[in-house]
Amino acid sequence: MxxxxxxxxxxxxxxxxxxxxxxxxxxxxxxxxxxxxxxxxxxxxxxxxxxxTGFVKTTITLDVTLDSETMYLDDPTDKDQIAMADFVAPIIAALQDHFPNAEGRAAKRELGRLVGSYAASDIRDLLEANPDLLNTTQTMEFLAHDTVSVYVKHADDPSYSIRLSEQQQAWVDELLEKGVVDTSFNDVLFSRGDSREPGNAGILGAIVGSLFTMLVTLAISFPVGIAAAIYLEEFAPQNRLTDFIEVNINNLAAVPSIIFGLLGLAVFIGLFGMPRSVPVVGGLVLALMTLPTIIISSRAAIKSVPPSIREAAEGIGASKMQVVLHHVVPLAMPGMLTGSIIGMAQALGETAPLLLIGMVAFIVDVPDGFFSSATVLPVQIYLWASSSEQGFVELASAGIMVLLAFMISMNALAIWLRKRLERRW
Incomplete structure (x- = not known):
């Protein structure tokens, strides 16, 4: 006991x-x-x-007198006169209307530094489009200089260095009180390409470049990945060759992405002579990187289809091809789509392989085709993050937020498709 x-x-x-x-x-x-x-x-x-703050822009609204004598311009339709005209003078004159005591060359130079360097181009474009506006007064909105934008948005933040002089700070404070300097949603961020000045830089070019690159990636990786998964799972004989292929596919899924960049540099650019920094080459490289993920997820989706489906189809006289294409693949398609979307989301966030094929170039224009010079959103963020300008720091963080929004949306779409289309056995 x-x-x-x-x-x-x-x-x-x-x-x-x-x-x-x-x-x-x-x-x-x-x-x-x-x-x-x-x-x-x-x-x-x-x-x-x-x-x-990257989603906020700083603008200066001025009543600009487009005086022909001030600009040394008599005929806005004359390209030679347009090329030699002084479009900065009317902007400084408009600022002097608010600060009559700002006289002398040094004061005018400091006043001119309150607006961005593209302000003169805005006046030139306006006169080229509407020559009749010469010698009239127009209310125009200009992007403020980057130093002014940093001061307006971060004057109370000691981590940001203010590069305006005391006189310029006083002028900006007065313009803020008058409502001449204002902040609003930064539509420039989504309507322009890259620029040397943060105030004029946007991510439209990078978004379009990412779109073209992802279309090439999807057009290659999805059908090839699905076809390879179907063959390996349903038709391939079990021998050493298929075992070797399966082992290498699993190994490729764990290879660092920069290796695919080296492969693309050696094969597509070095061997085939394809141009650098174009979406086609970027899409080919990312397709190679995405293929193992799509193949593995698609095979897992095919394996999840119950054997009774195959047996029932074969029992009514369906051939092997009919069993696979008419019954197995439609039932496995939700899992295939989910894996493909996750693979595309992974490709969207890749930077290293694209750096090696030249997509790190400074691209101002928005690409208009698959063979146009372009960059992608992760590389654009990398370029801005490596810049010393303070304005690019907030633009890089804003770009990260946009990229995360795209990736979260793609993963949410994959989850929704899986829940919407999946069948429980």
């Missing part, structure tokens, strides 16, 4: 130790999840904190 009690006591002690270990293990899991969520929160807070 005593032995039985001691045995029962040992069992109870063992159970207590086991339960304590389970509680500790559960606690470790909760702590790990908390650390991951906290890190994610800190990351997003930092990105949003730096990037939200």
């Amino acid at each position: 005593t032995d039985q009690r001691s045995q029962a006591e040992l069992v109870r002690q063992s159970l207590k130790r086991r339960y304590r270990k389970e509680r500790r293990f559960r606690l470790y899991g909760i702590v790990a999840i908390f650390i991951a969520l906290a890190s994610l929160f800190i990351l997003f807070a930092d990105i949003i904190g730096k990037g939200h």
Whole structure:
């Protein structure tokens, strides 16, 4: 009887130790999840904190007198006169209307630095489009200079260095009180390509370049990946060759992406002589990188189809091809689509392979085709993040927010498709 009690006591002690270990293990899991969520929160807070001002632009609204004598321009339709005209003078004159005491060459130079360098181009474009506006007064909105924008948005933030002189700061403060300097949604960010000045830089060119690159990637990787998965899972004989192929596909899924960039540089550019920095080459490289992911996920989706489906189709006289194409593939398609979308989202965020094929070039114009020089959104963010200009720091963070929005949307679409189309057996 005593032995039985001691045995029962040992069992109870063992159970207590086991339960304590389970509680500790559960606690470790909760702590790990908390650390991951906290890190994610800190990351997003930092990105949003730096990037939200990237969606705000600073403008200066002036009543500009397009005086022909001031600009040394008599005929806006004459290209030679347009090329030699002084379009900065009317802007400085408009600013002097607010600050009559700003006289002298140095003061005018400081006034001219309040507006961006593209302000003169705005006046030139206006007169070229409407020559009849010469010698009239027009209310025009100009993008402020980057230093003015930083001062308006970050004057109270000690981490940002203010590069305006005290006189310029006083002028900007006065213009803010008058409502001449104002902030609004930065539509420039989504309507222009890259620029040397942060105030004029946008991500439209990078978005279009990413779109063209993703279309090439999808057109190659999706049909090839689906076809390879169907063949390997349904038709390929089990021998050393197919085992070798399967092992290499699994290995390729773990290869660093920069290796695919080296492959694209050596084969597509070095061997075939294709141009650098074009969406076609970028799409080919990303398609090679995405193929293993699509093949593996598609094979898993095909394996998930119950054998009874195949047996029932074969029982009514369907051929092997009919079984696969009419029954197995339609039922596995939700999983295939999910894996393909996740693979495309991974390709959308890649930077390293595209740097090696030249898509790191400074591209101002928005690409208009698959063979136009282009960059992509992750590379554009990389370029801005490596710049020393303070305005590019917030643009890089704003670009990261846009890229994350695209990637989250693609992953949400994959989840929705899986829930919408999947069938439970």
